[in-house]
Amino acid sequence: MNFTIQHRDPFTKARAGVIETDHGNIETPIFMPVGTAATVKGLHKNFLENEINADIILGNTYHLYLRPGLDIMEKAGGIHGFSNWNRPILTDSGGYQVYSLSGTRKIKEEGATFKSHIDGSKHLFSPEYVMDIQRTLGADIIMAFDECTPYPCEKNYAEKSMHMTHRWLDRCMKRFHETEPKYGHHQELFPIVQGSVYPDLRKQSAEYVCKHEAGGYAIGGLSVGEPHEDMYAMTELVCNILPHDKPRYLMGVGTPENILESIALGVDMFDCVMPTRNGRNGMIFTREGIINIRNKKWADNFDPIDSWLTPEYSLAYLRHLFVAGEMLGPIVASLQNLKFYLWLVREARIHIKNNEFHIWKASVLKTVNRKL
Secondary structure, three states: OEEEEEEEOOOOOOEEEEEEEOOEEEEEOEEEOEOOOOOOOOOOHHHHHHHOOOOOEEEEHHHHHHOOOHHHHHHHOHHHHHHOOOOOEEEEOOHHHHHHOOOOEEEEOOEEEEEOOOOOOEEEEOHHHHHHHHHHHOOOEEEOOOOOOOOOOOHHHHHHHHHHHHHHHHHHHHHHHHOOOOOOOOOEEEOEEOOOOOHHHHHHHHHHHOOOOOOOEEEOOOOOOOOHHHHHHHHHHHHOOOOOOOOEEEOOOOOHHHHHHHHHOOOOEEEOOHHHHHHHOOEEEEOOEEEEOOOHHHOOOOOEEEOOOEEEEEHHHHHHHHHOOOOHHHHHHHHHHHHHHHHHHHHHHHHHHOOOHHHHHHHHHOOOOOEO
16 A cells, blocks of 8 residues: 655645555545445445545444354455445444443453344454454455543543553554455555543554554544544644654544544544434535524425535425435435535645645635534
């Protein structure tokens, strides 16, 4: 995998680049639609390829390990063959899902023991096994196994967790270099920086992961309830330490504002369930602001949902679909929201290359959070 920085914004730390993988190029900054179970919920791959034109999508190790399982995934030729998605894929290691199963999991040095949310069966994710699983899934970019700490989090716990994540990273790297890709294309392993909202821990973690040569680096453990100011402060601190010639991935972030502010701090890659999950519940992101499509005021508004992104349907029609419980409603809403998110990062890229990102960002932030 190769990363080339094509342009740096002279007024912020934003940069425009391209990540080259065996399944195609990824232009950065980029937002990755979340396809947890080898599908972006409700959206046909033709939508993702032709309408959204997603450079890369994200899959999840925990969910795909449990269902359909590794035997089927390997017989299918990995996640690319199984889903017939021929562009780049990134897989999350499952660390966040294990974190979210706080009532049914135990974390120790060996790894994380948890109960399946499907049938209650017990499983152990060790750093080595997570590498083996992701070799079988075959994503282009795979993540190290880490512990995602909650917020708020006592510093003593955050520090112990961070050191364990570092030891797990060493084991992930060892196993990764002992094994080979299964399907003839290259895989790249990204380490993850942890440390909660404690600057000294974040600094220590960023410096530790830099000891491992990698194709890119991720920032984890944020967007878990901490104030946005803390998220930005930790992101800025870490971006100043991570290699400047490698892509930086801020995991699970976030709102349009979060993305724009983090691009300005030097982040290249993002993912979040917000555009699709919120879309299925009637929250629509547009270039003019945010719409709750269930509100009655849209019942007779025949303006397009978004005159440029989704001109073919009116707000009144989309509201009708939600009120009537029609499947098309959440599909159209998810499609609009992902179009908006990809429009956002691609416009950012254009303005970075034109040396005017800071001006454009200030104007966009006036509208993206506005409730319509």
